[in-house]
Each structure stands twice: as structure tokens, then as C-alpha cells.
Amino acid sequence: MTSNAEVIVAGAGPVGLLLACELALAGVRVTVLDRRTEAVPQSRALTMHGRTLEMLALRGVAGRFLARGMPIPSGHFAGLPTRLDFSACDSSCPFTLFIPQSVTEQLLEAWAGELGVDVRRGATVESTGQDEEGVWVAGTRAGTPFRLEARYLVGADGARSLVRRQAGIAFDGVPPTRTAMLGDVLLSTPPPGRALSLGNPAGGLMVVPLGGELYRVIVVDAQEIDVPVEVPVTLDGLAAATRRVAGDDFGMHAPQWLSRFSNQTCLAQSYRQGRIFLAGDAAHIHLPAGGQGMNVGMQDAMNLGWKLAGVLRGRAGASGMASLLDSYEAERHPVGAALYRNTLAQSALMMESFDPAGQALRATLSELMKGPELNATLAHELSGFGIRYRAALLPTPQGGEACARWTGRRVPDWPLRHADGTASSLYRHLAGGRWVALRVDESAQTGWQGALDGGWVDMVTAAVPGREAELEGVAVLVVRPDGYVDHAIAAVMPAQASLG
Incomplete structure (x- = not known):
């Protein structure tokens, strides 16, 4: 091979x-x-x-x-x-x-x-x-x-x-100290509403519909919490645990997958x-x-x-x-x-x-x-929406002033409006896995040298409707291929300044 x-x-x-x-x-x-x-x-x-x-x-x-x-x-x-x-x-x-x-x-x-x-x-x-x-x-x-x-x-x-x-x-x-059971099973009498989540002194239970009569049943059973993860799960064991926690096993039968997992x-x-x-x-x-x-x-x-x-x-x-x-x-x-x-x-x-x-x-x-x-x-x-990266990967360009509040922030798929009246969205410009320098201030002059190959960066000039207040004071957002802002440039740069 x-x-x-x-x-x-x-x-x-x-x-x-x-x-x-x-x-x-x-x-x-x-x-x-x-x-x-x-x-x-x-x-x-x-x-x-x-x-x-x-x-x-x-x-x-x-x-x-x-x-x-x-x-x-x-x-x-x-x-x-x-x-x-x-x-x-x-x-x-x-x-x-x-x-x-x-x-x-x-x-x-x-x-x-x-x-x-x-x-x-x-x-x-x-x-x-x-x-x-x-x-x-x-x-x-x-x-x-x-x-x-x-x-x-x-x-x-x-x-x-x-x-x-x-x-x-x-x-x-942390080594495995507690285990729970899982089963993809058919239910003859599923719970009302088809899904169920509950917890009580006997344990915890989740029932999730997978389609038709097939359901995923996950049971944390206080009586079985110390069973090693290697011990196989049986239908009878899963049904008994479900009854202890919920008072009913919902007529489970015909298991398609039974498993035990741990808190490791x-x-x-x-x-x-x-x-x-x-x-x-x-x-x-x-x-x-x-x-x-x-x-x-x-x-x-x-x-x-x-x-x-x-x-x-x-x-x-x-x-x-x-x-x-x-x-x-x-x-x-x-x-x-x-x-x-x-x-x-x-x-x-x-x-x-x-x-x-x-x-x-x-x-x-x-x-x-x-x-x-x-x-x-x-x-x-x-x-995952809350992830924010701590530092920019690129230096702020000479002659530009960074807006620190933007560094590392995830950017949603903003609608964009271009000077010629056409519309697009931010993610459309990121679809090729390239960087985007989004110029929201048309007077900003930008260029790329040193830190990145210019062929890896798309320059996009557009307004972002509905985000004017949020973007106040920003000239350019430098957006990474994964949709996070690397850095934002506040000052209008001289024509010869380079972004990189």
C-alpha cells in the first residue's frame, strides 16, 4: 500500500x-x-x-x-x-x-x-x-x-x-468510578410525549425517540452505579433499572444496542x-x-x-x-x-x-x-458559542490601532451589503477556507505582506446592516478561516500601510 x-x-x-x-x-x-x-x-x-x-x-x-x-x-x-x-x-x-x-x-x-x-x-x-x-x-x-x-x-x-x-x-x-447503562430498544408503551428526562433518589433516566418504535434509554441507577464498565448490559438489567428509576420499563424489547459507559x-x-x-x-x-x-x-x-x-x-x-x-x-x-x-x-x-x-x-x-x-x-x-481565543495570530499593521474587544471573537454569519447594492453573507466569503479582511469603513486602506500570503486573503468591502453600533470605530475586521476575528483595526491607515 x-x-x-x-x-x-x-x-x-x-x-x-x-x-x-x-x-x-x-x-x-x-x-x-x-x-x-x-x-x-x-x-x-x-x-x-x-x-x-x-x-x-x-x-x-x-x-x-x-x-x-x-x-x-x-x-x-x-x-x-x-x-x-x-x-x-x-x-x-x-x-x-x-x-x-x-x-x-x-x-x-x-x-x-x-x-x-x-x-x-x-x-x-x-x-x-x-x-x-x-x-x-x-x-x-x-x-x-x-x-x-x-x-x-x-x-x-x-x-x-x-x-x-x-x-x-x-x-x-479521573479513573472510571461510576457507570451508567444505555440501550437502543423498541418500546411498546413509550412515555407521554415520547421523550422523558427525570432524576430522583433512585437515579436518573433519559428516553429519546430515534424513529418509529426505536428509543434510546439511558439509565443512571443508584443500585448499579458501581458496576464495572466491562460488565455487559442485558435487556433484563436495563429494564429493571428503568423500573427502579421511573416505575415503568415502557415495554422495552428487541434491543439493537446495549452498552455501559463510565465517568472516566x-x-x-x-x-x-x-x-x-x-x-x-x-x-x-x-x-x-x-x-x-x-x-x-x-x-x-x-x-x-x-x-x-x-x-x-x-x-x-x-x-x-x-x-x-x-x-x-x-x-x-x-x-x-x-x-x-x-x-x-x-x-x-x-x-x-x-x-x-x-x-x-x-x-x-x-x-x-x-x-x-x-x-x-x-x-x-x-x-461552543462561548469560545473566545485569547490572542491574535497576526501582528497589528503598522499605522493601525487594534480594537482589543474583537480579538478572538466568533463572528456569526452576518448579512453584508455592498456599495453596488448587492448582498451576500460573511460565511459565503469564508467557504473556501481563506482569510477575509472585511472592510466596513471604505476609507480604510489595507494590504498584506509578510505574515500571510496575499493569495490566502480575500478583501471584502461591505456594510453590515443592523450591526452599525457594534462595529462603531472599526475600520477592518480580519477574520480567520474558522470564523473567529484575529484582530480588528480601528484607525484609518495610510495608503502604504500593510496588514501583516
């Missing part, structure tokens, strides 16, 4: 496939290796958060996912009764999308095929390595040994990541070791609370993808290449740390709260979440 790939991605889940698409969009040759011969039919994740949908909208493919999913305007934190209201988020996607992970993977793999990504299933990676010039991956496929070489390797190969282990990256955290929570010490990077579950694992895991992983992939592409295509400028790749860990590791904290907090509320004190804590926090400020804070954190 040979390959002329510039990047090898281990793992063909949503994270690996999205990363491959982002790279291929820039013309990078990428090979994806996955040990499974076929995509997994079960769906660990059922939730696509609004920020992930925004990322797909940035590349013009969100409609494919919206057509196959169902928008839900609210979410949950630790299964508490008060729901999170995503309408407080400034976005064209202020909701979660109910969409099985199997469908997400199917759509991403189809997009990867359109972009020419080389996806090789049945390829088991057994060893990896790197030197100053590149990386290598060795393994077997259909019983035949292979060895591939490339410039970079990304481990998107899950919680037991071989890439992470062979790179010597520590993966420390780990974060990679680093996301990069030389030419090897980690993304998704290879970098962070946690209790699947709030549907965050796949989404944070896909956001890792977007962040890394355009940066790797820029370096491989020489667009970052000679002095900017190393720092651009370093910024992946600098930006995403804090996001992983925040994920670590909030899922541990949810684990305590869901799996350690069966006594009167725990029940009182749940009731108190649920009541506090009725306040719009706390509700909005949690909604922004779980959805």
Missing part, C-alpha cells in the same frame, strides 16, 4: 473525516486510515451543537446536515429539569440538531469523497514515528503489511489512541508532539454529558485543518509557520480543560447526587438556571 499523502489521519470518525475535508479543501493530499472495514452502525452521539453547524455553514455544507436532522431549541446540563435556552446565542443556528452520529459520518465521508480524500478502511495502524522531515505509519490491511510516509500525522483514533501512546503523550485524569475523564497533556497532533477523543474523554464530545472534537479538527493547510501551502509566511501550528494547542487545550471541568461537574450532579444533600443541590442549581445570566453562560459553554 503506497501513498503520496502530505497528511495521514488515523481514524475515520467525524473528527478525522472533517479534518480531512478541511485539508482537502485547500488542495492538501490526505489519507485517512481506519481499522474498521465499515462505518459503525450505532450512534454514540446524537447531538450536533450550534457552533459545529456554524463551522459546516462556513464551508457551505450545513444544509446537508440540517436536511437529515431535527433542530431542538434547548439542551440540558446534568439532566436538570431547567433546560438551557440556546435562543440567547447570537447565531443563525441557535439550537442543537438531533442527528445520529452514523448519519453525520455518512455525510462527512460523502463530502470527503467529493474532495478527493483517500479513505482506507480495514487498515490497522500498528506503529508510528517521526523525524525532522516527516512521519511514518506502519500496519496491516487485509493481512498485507504497509508503511506510509507523510509530512504530518494526526491521531483522531479515539480514547485508546495508538498515535497518542506511541508519541509518548500523557493522558491523565482524561485530558492529553499536550495536543502536539513535533509533527504529530491529537484531536477529538484521542485528546479528551469524559462522561457523555450534554453531547459535547463529538462537537469539541470536530471543532478541534477545524482549528487544526486550516492551520496545517496554510503551513503546507507556504501561506503562513516563513516566520509564521511554527507559531501557527503551535497555536493549535495554545487555543484548543484550554477548551479541552473547560470540557474536563464541566463534564466532571455534571458527573457529580448525575452520579453522586442520590442522597438528600445531592438532591437538594440539583434542585437549587436547577432553580438558579432559571435566571437568564447563568442559563446563557452554560448554554454558550456547552454549545
Whole structure:
């Protein structure tokens, strides 16, 4: 098996496939290796958060996912009764999308095929390595040994990541101490309204319709909380636990998938070791609370993808290449740390709260979440809308004054109005994975030198209707390919000043 790939991605889940698409969009040759011969039919994740949908909208493919999913305007934190209201988020996607992970993977793999990504299933990676010039991956496929070489390797190969282990990256955290049960089963007598979420001293329960008579039942059973994750789940055991918590098993039968999961929570010490990077579950694992895991992983992939592409295509400028790749860990590791904290907090509320004190804590926090400020804070954190990067990647141009309040902010898909009367939207200009310098003050003079290749930047002059007050004093917004503002320029620059 040979390959002329510039990047090898281990793992063909949503994270690996999205990363491959982002790279291929820039013309990078990428090979994806996955040990499974076929995509997994079960769906660990059922939730696509609004920020992930925004990322797909940035590349013009969100409609494919919206057509196959169902928008839900609210979410949950630790299964508490008060729901999170995503309408407080400034976005064209202020909701979660109910969409099985199997469908997400199917759509991403189809997009990867359109972009020419080389996806090789049945390829088991057994060893990896790197030197100053590149990386290598060795393994077997259909019983035949292979060895591939490339410039970079990304481990998107899950919680037991071989890439992470062979790179010597520590993966420390909280060991599994509590477990819960999951089953995709048919229900003869589903609960009223078809969906159900409840918590009480006996445990917690969620029932989610998957279509027809098929439902996902997730049970945190106080009597079974210490059962090791390796112990198989039976239909009888799931039904008994459901009865203990809800007083009814809803006539569950014909299980299609039964599983047990734990509260194990780990974060990679680093996301990069030389030419090897980690993304998704290879970098962070946690209790699947709030549907965050796949989404944070896909956001890792977007962040890394355009940066790797820029370096491989020489667009970052000679002095900017190393720092651009370093910024992946600098930006995403804090996001992983925040994920670590909030899922541990949810684990305590869901799996350690069966006594009167725990029940009182749940009731108190649920009541506090009725306040719009706390509700909005949690909604922004779980959805990904609240992420803000701390520092600009580019220097402020000579002669320009930075507007610090804009650095690192996510920008929604603003409608734009051009001087000739035509209209467009911001995300349309970002669809090719390029930077956009949005000039909202026509008198601003801009140019690009040094830090970025001018061929990687589109200059767009337009007004932003309805955002005039917010943009007061801003001449130019320099927007990264992932839809975050790198920096904003306040002063009108001399004609010869350069942006970079």
C-alpha cells in the first residue's frame, strides 16, 4: 500500500473525516486510515451543537446536515429539569440538531469523497514515528503489511489512541468510578410525549425517540452505579433499572444496542508532539454529558485543518509557520480543560447526587438556571458559542490601532451589503477556507505582506446592516478561516500601510 499523502489521519470518525475535508479543501493530499472495514452502525452521539453547524455553514455544507436532522431549541446540563435556552446565542443556528452520529459520518465521508480524500478502511495502524522531515505509519490491511510516509500525522483514533501512546503523550485524569447503562430498544408503551428526562433518589433516566418504535434509554441507577464498565448490559438489567428509576420499563424489547459507559475523564497533556497532533477523543474523554464530545472534537479538527493547510501551502509566511501550528494547542487545550471541568461537574450532579444533600443541590442549581445570566453562560459553554481565543495570530499593521474587544471573537454569519447594492453573507466569503479582511469603513486602506500570503486573503468591502453600533470605530475586521476575528483595526491607515 503506497501513498503520496502530505497528511495521514488515523481514524475515520467525524473528527478525522472533517479534518480531512478541511485539508482537502485547500488542495492538501490526505489519507485517512481506519481499522474498521465499515462505518459503525450505532450512534454514540446524537447531538450536533450550534457552533459545529456554524463551522459546516462556513464551508457551505450545513444544509446537508440540517436536511437529515431535527433542530431542538434547548439542551440540558446534568439532566436538570431547567433546560438551557440556546435562543440567547447570537447565531443563525441557535439550537442543537438531533442527528445520529452514523448519519453525520455518512455525510462527512460523502463530502470527503467529493474532495478527493483517500479513505482506507480495514487498515490497522500498528506503529508510528517521526523525524525532522516527516512521519511514518506502519500496519496491516487485509493481512498485507504497509508503511506510509507523510509530512504530518494526526491521531483522531479515539480514547485508546495508538498515535497518542506511541508519541509518548500523557493522558491523565479521573479513573472510571461510576457507570451508567444505555440501550437502543423498541418500546411498546413509550412515555407521554415520547421523550422523558427525570432524576430522583433512585437515579436518573433519559428516553429519546430515534424513529418509529426505536428509543434510546439511558439509565443512571443508584443500585448499579458501581458496576464495572466491562460488565455487559442485558435487556433484563436495563429494564429493571428503568423500573427502579421511573416505575415503568415502557415495554422495552428487541434491543439493537446495549452498552455501559463510565465517568472516566482524561485530558492529553499536550495536543502536539513535533509533527504529530491529537484531536477529538484521542485528546479528551469524559462522561457523555450534554453531547459535547463529538462537537469539541470536530471543532478541534477545524482549528487544526486550516492551520496545517496554510503551513503546507507556504501561506503562513516563513516566520509564521511554527507559531501557527503551535497555536493549535495554545487555543484548543484550554477548551479541552473547560470540557474536563464541566463534564466532571455534571458527573457529580448525575452520579453522586442520590442522597438528600445531592438532591437538594440539583434542585437549587436547577432553580438558579432559571435566571437568564447563568442559563446563557452554560448554554454558550456547552454549545461552543462561548469560545473566545485569547490572542491574535497576526501582528497589528503598522499605522493601525487594534480594537482589543474583537480579538478572538466568533463572528456569526452576518448579512453584508455592498456599495453596488448587492448582498451576500460573511460565511459565503469564508467557504473556501481563506482569510477575509472585511472592510466596513471604505476609507480604510489595507494590504498584506509578510505574515500571510496575499493569495490566502480575500478583501471584502461591505456594510453590515443592523450591526452599525457594534462595529462603531472599526475600520477592518480580519477574520480567520474558522470564523473567529484575529484582530480588528480601528484607525484609518495610510495608503502604504500593510496588514501583516
